[in-house]
Amino acid sequence: MNPNMRALMAPRSVAVVGATERPGASAGYVMKNLVGMGYAGRILPIHPRETSVFGYAAAPSLSALDTPPDCVVIGIAAAHVPAIIDEAGRNGTRAAVVLASGFGETGEEGAALEAELASIARDHDMALCGPNCLGLVSLGQGAALYSSTLDPAMKRGRLALISASGASAIALGNSGRVGVSALVSMGNAPVTGLGDYLRWFAQDPETDVIGLVIEGIRDPESIADAMKDVHAAGKTAIALRVGRSAEGQRATAAHTGALAGASEAQAAFLARTGIVDLPDMDSFIEAAVLCSGGGRPRPGPVAVIGVSGGGVAHVTDIASEVGLPLATFATETVERLQELLPGFATPQNPLDVTGAAFGDPKVYSGALDALDADPDVAVTVAAQDAPPGLSSAIADEYSGIAGAVAAYGGETPVVAISNLSAGVHGDVARAYGDAIRLQGTRAALTAIARCQEAARTVSWPGETGDAALDAAPGSIGEAEARGMFEAIGLAGPIGEIAATAAEAADIAARIGGKVVMKIASPDIAHKTEAGGVALGVAADQAAETFERIMASARAYAPDARLDGVLVQEMVTGGVEALLGLVNHAPFGLGLVVGAGGTLTEIMQDAAFDLLPVDVERAEAMLSRTRLSKLLYGARGAAPADRAALVNAMVALSEFGLRHSKAIEAVDLNPVAVLPEGKGVRLLDSLILRA
Known part of the structure; x- marks a missing residue:
């Protein structure tokens, strides 16, 4: 266990610099949260003039404390933060939370201040949450180093949330759909980053699912290395990437100073490290619920079961759109369902068990068992709507189906979904018991599909080399590049560069037939736009075509280097x-x-x-x-x-x-x-x- 991360995430003592009873002050929120969330460690307010804060004896400085605290929460203006970090580090403190804004997200001056802060923290070998953050809370320890209101009754569970955005952490952590073990608002994170938090939660016994809200990835090597620990622990990391569009990237840059990279590259990185990539908050929450309920579902086709033909057809439509394939029932499964269901039912996937399940819940239970025995079914999706607006009498009709899902004990996972994101009636929800229950067709099926397909291993980075390119500086044009690619088995057409119109005519005659002529320039990437390409040129047209291509290229890019015109055999077909x-x-x-x-x-x-x-x-x-x-x-x-x-x-x-x-x-x-x-x-x- 990393001692610095332990001091940050599970501190035995916390000093709050800037502690105050003034309403709205960030350090004041931290003091109230530590008390309200039941923190059992030492709470040490630091204030240069006050002798007590919220009934706790205050010290004028960190150096005045009898022993250094594990962690220091700093709730004062940005300009004073580096000195406080230095004082804490010199006294032996291993971790700090910096709440203030005014660092890298604000421009060059703030970036310089952030660099100074990061350098001091590294010199003292300290873990650092922030700056420009709300802080963090570990619910198991009551370590609420958090500068916004927390509810002591907030739902506790197996999801740890790590977010660059404080508002997103609050929204997701209080969805009511899934309980959390910890919340981390990372802020700018110049010292302690995603990889450090992933590594911590990989060994945290109170966490099954690690949720990431990503605005940018700065240290992919650290994340990839940490994901090896996550996979080894049998845990799941899920991600919501914000700033994927060009407009979103600009908004992200203005917010945290971390400009997101190309969306495709981020997606590929998450796929290569086995982080489940979710498109929106709804599917993110449903994935958290899914994986908190017993791990990720294994890859493979799904079976869809319900009591309405239209309902299961709707689920099947969305399953197709999100890339979730349907299983093909084995002959034995079909025969078993024929014996179980009424004669007018069709034993197929999606499966409508008809209204018979209302009169006899054993019909539904038997169908679930039949699907469990089918070798092609990786997950059974039990689609049933029982919206909150139903009367208790009507809701009671669905409780038998919910009870059948709750009592199911097979090996194939059964996931109950409500097509409506509004959820299900409270009585029906209670009948489901501890069964996995998702809300919203698209969000639920997207969560299942993405969790199934995500890798269980890390396949990045590959070994990279630093072999030089044996060529002149700058761009390498087609003629020179062609030799490099021929050396690795990628051949091009026969051809030569002509420096004059006469040479062009001679080369075309030697190649024979119609040729292709293209401007040879390392500075012109789009030859067609420059008027630099001619197809199907006969030998007697080559000289004239040479002059036309050269003139067009000069007009298009006056400063470009023009090596001549490449004359090639014309490859047709394919x-x-x-x-x-x-x-x-x-x-x-x-x-x-x-x-x-x-x-x-x-x-x-x-x-x-x-x-x-x-x-x-x-x-x-x-x-x-x-x-x-x-x-x-x-x-x-x-x-x-x-x-x-x-x-x-x-x-x-x-x-x-x-x-x-x-x-x-x-x-x-x-x-x-x-x-x-x-x-x-x-x-x-x-x-x-x-």
Whole structure:
């Protein structure tokens, strides 16, 4: 157990600098919360003039205390904080909570103050929550180092919440749907970050689920390392990412000074570390309820059961939209259901057990047992609405079904869901007992799907290399890049660079047939926009085409380096794809694949994953694109060489890993995926140095 984190999260003594009885003061809230939440350790108010605060004897300074406290909560103005941290560290305190704003979120001056604060804390080897935060509360210890009102009766449970946003922590922690073990408002977190809190809660016996509200990721290595501990402990980490849109990123930057990275890179990082990525607060809460009730459901298809054909059909519609597949019942399951259900019922998935379950709850229980025995069913979704507005008499009709779910003892998890996010009638809720019960069709099914599919291991980061690119400084154009890619098995068409119109005509004649001519410039990434591409050029047209391309390129980019015009054989047939590498700090290089050619940006058809990408990951990436269907052959076209494209993706991933420190981006577009068995051809390529 990290002693600094223990001092922060489970302190045996707490000093409150700036402690006061003045209404609305942040340090005053902390004093009241420590008392109200039943903190059993020493409470040590610090005030230069007062002799007591809320009945506790006050000291004029930290140095005046007889023994150093485990943790210091600082509730004074930002300018005075570094000196207090230094005093605390010199006296032997191991942790601090800094409530004040006015640091990195405010601009250069605040950032300098934050850097000073962080340096002092590190010099003294202190854990630091904040600055610019509400603080934290560990409910088990009553350690309420929190500068907003807390309810001593707040629901306690197995969810630990870590949030850069104090308001989000308050909202999620008081949803009423799931109990919490701890709340952490991280603030700017220049010293103690997500990885430190993940590592702490991985070993916390009071926590099963670790919820993260993420506004930005600064230290992915620490998070990935900590997630190994989370997985080893059999626990689940779930995340709500805010600032995914361009507008959201601007709002986040203004709020905490942490500009979120590219959304695709963040999503890929969470997937590679096994953190469940949720799209909104509702699905986040339902995932917390789901995983607090006995761990994550195993991957696999689901069965949907209910007492209304329309109701289960609605659930099935949403399941399809969120990517939750339905199980195919085994013959034995169908036969068992036929014996159990009325003759007019259809034993299929989704399963309508009909109103017979109201008259005899054993019908519902028997159906659950039948689905439990089916080898294809990973989770059974028991969809039943009993809204809060029902009368007690009507609600009583549903209690038998709820009781059947509560009494279920099979191995296949059964998750009860209410299609209405408003929940269920109180009597029915009590009949469900300790059964897992989710609210809102989309939120519930999204939670199930995301929790099922998330990895149970960490597969990031891969080994990276610092091999240099043997080329001149700056961008590396197609002619030079082509040699690098040929060396890793990614061949392009035959061709040479012409420096003059006469050379262009000579090269075209030697290649024979129609050729492609493209401007050769490391400074022009979009050749078509520059008028720098000509297709189907005959040898007798090459000289004139050369002059036109050079003139157009000069007009488009007057300062660009023009090495000449590349004259290539014209590759026809196949499917045009895009392959690339892009560096998204702080995660490093990722691989992009999608539809290629001139429509790439219009179609926006691409999948992204962080390196390394192996064959299995490459196939999974392709399956997320519309390109995937084209490769199988559309409208009678011959299937393209999908295997060759997958191998090209893996080869590019390995190239990126070797040269990860030297590459900012690689653009291979288009890549011609030829008919099956004939491989791929790189028709254009560009490398941007880091």
